[in-house]
Amino acid sequence: MKKSLIYLFVLLCLGNKAQQTIMFTQYTFNKAGMNPAASGTDITKEIYYCVGLNRQWVGIDNSPNQSFLNVSYTIRPPRSYKRWQNVGVYFDNDNSGLIGSQGIYANYTIHYLIRKKLIASFGVFAGVRRYSRSTAGFDINDPAVAKTKTSLFLYPDIIPGVRLTDKKYFVGLSVRQISIYKLQDFKGRKIGSPSKLKPSVYMEYGRLMTLNDNLLMMPSLALNTPILGLPLIDLNVMFYYANRVGLGAGIRNTSFLSGIFQIRFLENMTAGLAYSYPINAARYAAQNSFEIMIGVVPMGMDAKLTGRHSIAKCPVLSY
Template sequence: MKRIIKLMVLIIGTGVIGETRAQQNIQFTQYIFNSMSVNPAYTGYKEEWFGQLGLRSQWVGLAGAPRTGSLSIDGIADPINKRHGLGLQVIADKLGPQSATSAYANYAFRLRLNEEDTQRLSFGIGAGATQYSLDGAVLDPIEGSDQVIPAGKISNWVPDIRFGIYYYNPKWYAGVSVMDLLSGDQSNNIFRWDNTTTDNIRRKRHLYFIGGALFNLGKGLDFRPSLLIKEDFKGPTSLDLNAMFIFGQRFWLGAGWRTGVTVFEREYNRLSGNSLSGRNSFSAVTQIYVTNSLRIGYSYDYITSRLSNVQNGSHEVTLGVTLGPKAQRILSPRFF
């Protein structure tokens, strides 16, 4: 087991080496309710087939601001041993003239670590592709004859893979993953509309760490703190801190804080001596179980950066549905 873990960590470590000109990955405030979006090893964690729809409108009131939709489903393929998790995730994102639509199939191998089956160590892999598009007709150049801007809409498909490790027990969980493993390949330009264009638009390779715990504060009241660290080794390290109170295992209410922190010396610091602002946003988050099979989540992000003067925050809504009967009694509630 130790050799397997060391091997997987080595693969993740080598996966984050390399450079590419890129954009940041899509961010979701409500990843805390379904972490498959940041770690494929989470696939099948709930041990029942679960579908989720998510809609996010970022920086409301700002023209061309990001709008994102996501649809996912995951569960276990073998209800008795529960060793194999399967999942599918589709995400559509639009930012001004640029859009990206991706689809990933996930598989997780889930190792049982104790006789009571309250601890599992999962290794997950996701494979898929993203269609990147750029609509030149939406752009408004200063010079109408600018040859760098495409005349119409252009697009291209790019394959990719992701990998993760996830451990959980009834009291705490932790996971590490690397996303967009193939994005460091510079030989394939996504957009090339003339003989001189060499730029590309590509998501940057990211390393994620997630962790959290559960504390019982009394009858019918639990406290669930968690964190997400996102690293692309170019800009500031992104840190999400969240704290949720759970009432009667049905109503969740809490808050989050997203900021940038300085962990490594960056190239932009060495060249200019400047640092990017770490201020980002505060979030209010809630989730309610309408029935045992239906849950609804909502979050609002209040932006604290300089963008606060030109937009009205970000809204995110999720709808989660348990599909079909439970194959077997779940030994502990799925709070993670």
């Protein structure tokens, strides 16, 4: 009972900072899920895939949890590598207390080599999103509850994005909830009064730095903010050793401190684990949050290294 009361207090205190779109600690690993323009930036990777899950405040009922699956295919031109395309599908699931949502999207991205090693990318997710509310804790005889749907399918959900990618840095921007802005469908059915969904902007920046023959460092920043709202700001720094292991740390606003571990276990696959500890009032109710991802080797673990411990790579065209 005491833990439940503390959790309720935390939710009330942090209500103004609640995220309306999914955010991951390992956002550079799940780059295409955060920005569709990041899908297929590496022309040498014909097939890209990544799967992951996130659990916040483990041990608390109805605590936030997210999961995703991303698969895409790069269409490489037969001769010139000045332009190439990428197509795929993306699925995500987001449950945050009484409200949950699931989305499935088709994605299309086109990449232009605008100068040596610099790529300009333009991408879009287009799909449908299902929103639902929990029936627990509500009086079904209440007229206000009776008028509210338990689930809705909202479409089209359009998420555009742009990105610049170089061997040493990336910078990108995407926008969500621009075609779906409230929990109400075309027939007037709604959840809530209806609840409004604020358009949100996702911005990212990262730079890869060589420390020695086998060690790379990549500081990065991700900002996820609703229009006219308080932003979620993630600051991460990763260290990659010999294309085999990644270690890092991150902080999100005044909410979480995170530790990140990534390991390459096959030629082209990596597993990542992030553990987050709350640094706000949530630590009195639940102290453990974690995130797991498995997918194609991320940026920072696929560089061309010269050290004696690095993984040997044949010469390839890689931007």
